[in-house]
Amino acid sequence: MLLKQMAYYCNNKYLILGLTFLAFLFNLSCKEKESEQNVKEDELVMYQPSEMANLMNAFYVYNEALKEAINTGSELPEMPEYFDKIHTAKMTDKDGRTPIFQSFAPLYLDAQKAIKDTLDREILKQRYNATINLCISCHQTECVGPIPRIKKLIIN
Numbered sequence: 526m527l528l529k530q531m532a533y534y535c536n537n538k539y540l541i542l543g544l545t546f547l548a549f550l551f552n553l554s555c556k557e558k559e560s561e562q563n564v565k566e567d568e569l570v571m572y573q574p575s576e577m578a579n580l581m582n583a584f585y586v587y588n589e590a591l592k593e594a595i596n597t598g599s600e601l602p603e604m605p606e607y608f609d610k611i612h613t614a615k616m617t618d619k620d621g622r623t624p625i626f627q628s629f630a631p632l633y634l635d636a637q638k639a640i641k642d643t644l645d646r647e648i649l650k651q652r653y654n655a656t657i658n659l660c661i662s663c664h665q666t667e668c669v670g671p672i673p674r675i676k677k678l679i680i681n
């Protein structure tokens with residue numbers, strides 16, 4: 526009886542662990558449209574971030590540095606030119622370049638470029654937060670997983 530219960534408990538535990546792991550991967554890669562059954566185990570082990578996912582992570586790191594610089598009043602880091610690759614980078618979902626994505630991409634880039642040319646801290650902060658809100662706007666339809674993380678970039 527006890528053994529049976531333990532076996533039941535263990536199975537459940539691994540099932541939950543497995544599902545949590547899957548959910549984690551789906552969030553990372555924005556593939557939540559695909560059903561779990563379609564993903565074979567070896568595909569999960571082979572998970573490679575797309576060119577776009579890597580670019581997005583670079584956006585994140587750059588904006589973290591900008592936030593820090595604005596907060597401490599130090600010199601603002603230059604935006605890397607390769608951010609323009611948002612227009613061409615390969616995406617996890619080959620149909621990911623939707624009309625909504627394409628309308629937000631230039632808005633975001635223009636906002637990101639326009640942050641720097643002021644010395645007024647209040648204006649800097651407003652322009653910076655407007656840029657982060659554009660990240661979030663695009664994510665609201667195109668890739669909801671990272672939104673809680675992106676919100677942490679906002680300067681309060």
Ligand code: HEC
Nearest residue numbers: 553575577578581584585616617629630633660663668671
């Ligand atoms: C034009 C729409 C759009 C804008 C603007 C945008 N994103 Fe994304 N983001 C996406 C899409 C689509 C993906 C999924 C990319 C993929 O998996 O190929 C993504 C993925 C991500 C990821 C997850 C990357 C991973 O490892 O899977 C992070 C983090 C992220 N974006 C942060 C940001 C930040 C920070 C900004 C603004 C500085 C931003 N995004 C601006 C659409 C956008």
